[in-house]
Amino acid sequence: MIASDNSAARSLVRSPSRSLALTGILLALVLAGLWGRMMDFGLRRDEMLFVPPAELLGHMSLYGDFFYNHLPYSAWLFRLVHLAFPGIGLLEAGRVAVFLGWLLLVFGGGGLLWLISRSGVVALLGVLALVCSDVLLEQAGMAATNNLLPLAFAFVGLGLFTWQVVEGRHSFVLLFLSGLLVAIALGMKVSAVAFVPVLVVAAFVLPRSLPMGLRLRHVTLPVMLGGILGTLPLFWFLATQPDLFLAHVLGFHTGPHIDYWRDHQADEPNLVTGLGDKLRLAYTVWLRGSALLLVFVAMLAGWLTLALPRKTATGADVAGPAIMLAVMFALAAAMSFLPTPAFPQYYVQPLICLPLLIAVLARNTVRHSGQLETAAGVAAALCLMLALPRLADGLVTLRHPDETAVSKVHRAGQHLADVLADAGHAGERVLTINPVYPLEGGLPVYPEFATGPFAYRVADYTPPGLRAHYRMIGPADITAVLQADMPAAILTGFDEKLEAPLVQFAQANGYRRTELTELSDRYGTGVLFTRP
Numbered sequence: 001m002i003a004s005d006n007s008a009a010r011s012l013v014r015s016p017s018r019s020l021a022l023t024g025i026l027l028a029l030v031l032a033g034l035w036g037r038m039m040d041f042g043l044r045r046d047e048m049l050f051v052p053p054a055e056l057l058g059h060m061s062l063y064g065d066f067f068y069n070h071l072p073y074s075a076w077l078f079r080l081v082h083l084a085f086p087g088i089g090l091l092e093a094g095r096v097a098v099f100l101g102w103l104l105l106v107f108g109g110g111g112l113l114w115l116i117s118r119s120g121v122v123a124l125l126g127v128l129a130l131v132c133s134d135v136l137l138e139q140a141g142m143a144a145t146n147n148l149l150p151l152a153f154a155f156v157g158l159g160l161f162t163w164q165v166v167e168g169r170h171s172f173v174l175l176f177l178s179g180l181l182v183a184i185a186l187g188m189k190v191s192a193v194a195f196v197p198v199l200v201v202a203a204f205v206l207p208r209s210l211p212m213g214l215r216l217r218h219v220t221l222p223v224m225l226g227g228i229l230g231t232l233p234l235f236w237f238l239a240t241q242p243d244l245f246l247a248h249v250l251g252f253h254t255g256p257h258i259d260y261w262r263d264h265q266a267d268e269p270n271l272v273t274g275l276g277d278k279l280r281l282a283y284t285v286w287l288r289g290s291a292l293l294l295v296f297v298a299m300l301a302g303w304l305t306l307a308l309p310r311k312t313a314t315g316a317d318v319a320g321p322a323i324m325l326a327v328m329f330a331l332a333a334a335m336s337f338l339p340t341p342a343f344p345q346y347y348v349q350p351l352i353c354l355p356l357l358i359a360v361l362a363r364n365t366v367r368h369s370g371q372l373e374t375a376a377g378v379a380a381a382l383c384l385m386l387a388l389p390r391l392a393d394g395l396v397t398l399r400h401p402d403e404t405a406v407s408k409v410h411r412a413g414q415h416l417a418d419v420l421a422d423a424g425h426a427g428e429r430v431l432t433i434n435p436v437y438p439l440e441g442g443l444p445v446y447p448e449f450a451t452g453p454f455a456y457r458v459a460d461y462t463p464p465g466l467r468a469h470y471r472m473i474g475p476a477d478i479t480a481v482l483q484a485d486m487p488a489a490i491l492t493g494f495d496e497k498l499e500a501p502l503v504q505f506a507q508a509n510g511y512r513r514t515e516l517t518e519l520s521d522r523y524g525t526g527v528l529f530t531r532p
Contacts, residue, residue, distance in 0.1 A: 023124060027106060029395070030131055030384075034102060036394030038095050039404040041142040043436065043521045048452030050074065050145045051094045052435050054082035056450055063237075063244050066447050067455035067470050069252040072233065073187035074146035089410030090440050094144025102141070105130060105152040109355070112159030116166055117359035119366045121373045125297065125380040126355025129290040130155075132387035133351065140345035147345045150185035150192045155352045157181030158195065158328070161223065162321045162356055165206045166363060170218035179203075179223040183230020190249065191339075191349055194332035199223070202324040207317045247469035253339070255466060256458035261341045263461075267497075272342040282336060285347040289386050293379040294354040300375050301361035308364055321360045329353035405521075412519045413440025416528070419516065420489055423530045428488030433498055437491065437519055437526065446487070448473045453498050475501040479508075486531060493519070493527040503529070 053068060053075040062072050074097075081100070082093040106127050113123035130136060130151075140147040160178035164170060182199055185192040203223040210219065237245040265271050272281050285291060305318070332350040339346055358376070365372045384391075397404055416437055420426060430438040433453040435445045448471055449456060459467070459474025473481050478501040490506045492499040493516075506513075506529035519526025 019120060023120065026124075027110075027127070030128070030391060031102070031106065032398060033391030033394035034131065035099060036397035036404075037137070037390055038099055038142050038394075039092070039401065039406045040394070040397040041095075041139075042405050043091065043409055044139050044143045044145075045452065045523065046139070046145045047091065047094065047143050048434055048436055049454055050078065051091055052439055052445075052451050054078040054093055055090055055439050060447070060450070063241070063248050065471060066450040067248065067472060068451055069248050069257075069454060070146055071187050071190060071249060072237070073184060074149055074189075077149065077188075078144065089406065089413070091144065091409050091436060092406045095142075095406060098141070098144055098148050101149040101152040102131070105148075105155055108156040109152070109159055109352075112156065112163050113355055113359045116159065116163050116356070117362040117366065119359075119362055119373055119376070121376045121380065122359055122362045122366065125294075125376040125383070126359060128380050128383045129294045129355065130351065132290040132383040132391075133348065134289045134291075134386075135285055135344045135348050137387060137390050138344070140348055146188045147348070150188040151349065151352050153181045153188070154185035154192055154195050154349075155356075157185065158199070158325075158352070159356055161199065161202070162325070162360060164219075165202075165317055165321050166360060168207055168209065168317065170207075170210070170214075172218065172222045175203075175219060175222035176226040179226025179228075180230045181226075183227045187230065187234055191332075191335060191346070194335045194349065195328055196227070198324055198328045198331060200227075202320070206320045206324065208320055209317060244469050247466055251466050251469070252458070255463070256461040258340055259461040260458045268341075273340055275337070278337050278342045281342055281344060282333070282347045285344055286333075286351070290383040291351055293382055294351065294358070297372070297375055297379050298354050298358050298361075301358050301365060301372055304365040304372055305361045318360055318363055322357060325353045325357040325360065329357070409436065409521075410440050412516075412526070413437045413442075415441070415518045416491070416516065416526075417441030417443055419514065419528065420530070423489075423512075425488035425530065430489050430491055431482070431487035431502065432491035432494075433502075434491065434494050434523075447471050448481075453495065457498055478502060478505050488531050490529040491516075491519075491526055492529070493525050494521075494523040496524075 049068070053062065056066055057075065057079045060066055062068050062075060068075065078094050078097050081097040082090065085093055085096060088096070110123050110127040113126045114120055117123060133141070135141070136148065139145070157178045157180070160174050160181070164175055164178070182192070182195055186196060203220045204215070206219070207215070261268070261271060261273070265273070272278055287295065329350045332353065336347045336349065362372055401407065413436070416430070420428060420430070420443065427443065429444045429446060431446050431449060432438060433449055433456060435450055435452060438445050455470055455472035456474065459472050460476070462470065462472070482505055486509070490502050490511060492503055510532050511529035512532060514528045514530065516526035516528050
């Protein structure tokens with residue numbers, strides 16, 4: 001009986017169609033859990049910056065008409081998804097855009113890992129280790145921000161280049177697409193620049209077996225053309241409005257942002273600013289959970305590759321791509337320490353190099369030893385075990401889609417619009433540091449607060465020359481600005497300190513106070529002041 005069971009198990013493993021079917025079912029369940037978790041993940045403050053442009057870009061311009069302190073590509077993507085799915089809420093559209101990034105990472109990245117490694121187990125580990133990452137199962141991968149999206153585009157772009165090199169191929173279209181995708185990642189987040197210099201150098205020197213003239217024509221040229229095309233919009237901003245563009249993308253992060261947090265560390269007890277604290281934070285991201293399993297398998301793959309007899313190696317260029325990915329990991333890791341203050345999502349970027357590195361090293365080792373595939377299989381199972389509680393909660397959430405956090409935010413916005421209509425202010429502007437709620441209800445907001453509190457809270461730390469490029473007002477400007485343009489309503493309840501001048505103005509001008517229990521999130525419960 002036991003022998004019969006073992007024979008059936010071996011038959012299942014050896015059957016490609018059955019293995020593929022089981023893998024497909026597993027990934028479908030994981031993605032369903034991921035989707036459910038995303039839809040029920042509470043609104044985060046960063047989404048007050050990233051979500052509104054999906055609506056605002058219909059009648060306002062980025063940087064010129066409202067504050068936005070990041071590169072533009074994620075805002076444009078959110079806008080496209082919002083237009084493509086007009087029947088869903090604004091926050092949900094942003095989350096859908098991020099989920100599309102997850103699909104690109106899982107299927108695009110996973111397929112390339114399989115093509116590079118020629119091992120389904122190694123490819124599955126690479127995908128699951130990222131999906132089950134502690135950091136990416138929290139705000140970095142669940143909220144509608146620009147944290148997950150550049151990882152997905154860079155992962156597939158680097159995977160395409162790596163696959164072409166190890167195969168000794170030079171498809172113009174695929175290499176062009178490689179450069180384009182990495183450039184798109186850069187257009188979503190500045191930190192993706194860590195991948196660019198290494199890829200540029202690699203495009204000149206890999207594959208090493210190709211003569212320089214042919215390499216320049218068939219490898220370097222398509223990668224560079226793709227990169228140039230992908231960055232053309234950024235060059236357009238630099239050519240047409242350089243001061244405005246750089247003031248938002250660089251000036252904010254290197255000046256008032258740092259000064260503000262230096263004086264408000266007490267407001268965020270876990271704020272990380274010093275090098276020692278940054279090292280401890282990086283440790284928790286790189287050497288914990290599924291990330292630690294990736295590091296372990298990468299070390300094992302390196303050890304097995306070095307131990308492999310030279311006569312068993314294939315003709316594939318494995319050393320070149322492996323060095324490229326190792327250098328990329330090191331550079332991305334070093335650059336993770338540059339931003340201040342630091343947050344966990346800043347340290348995720350180097351991790352996408354590890355699945356690709358493992359796949360490259362596995363190309364030879366899996367043919368001559370089962371150790372790596374065994375280790376990868378165990379690691380993949382452990383990744384799932386670590387993430388199971390959160391993914392299972394996501395699956396349970398799918399039973400009641402109308403009760404998810406995203407649905408509640410949309411209903412809250414509509415309720416806000418109804419309250420204003422009942423008060424005789426239908427469709428009028430709302431002043432708030434949380435613009436997602438009024439925008440969900442189809443209500444206009446003040447341009448100075450259109451992307452949340454991020455410009456408002458640093459106004460007192462922004463020198464006049466830099467401030468001239470921002471659409472902002474500060475706490476000291478509230479009375480003068482609002483007296484000239486009285487809002488129909490002021491929505492507060494989400495940050496007592498920042499909102500104090502707004503509350504004082506409302507009370508001084510006879511606004512009627514109403515508590516909106518329907519507008520409740522992790523930051524507080526909505527309090528609406530309505531103009532009489």
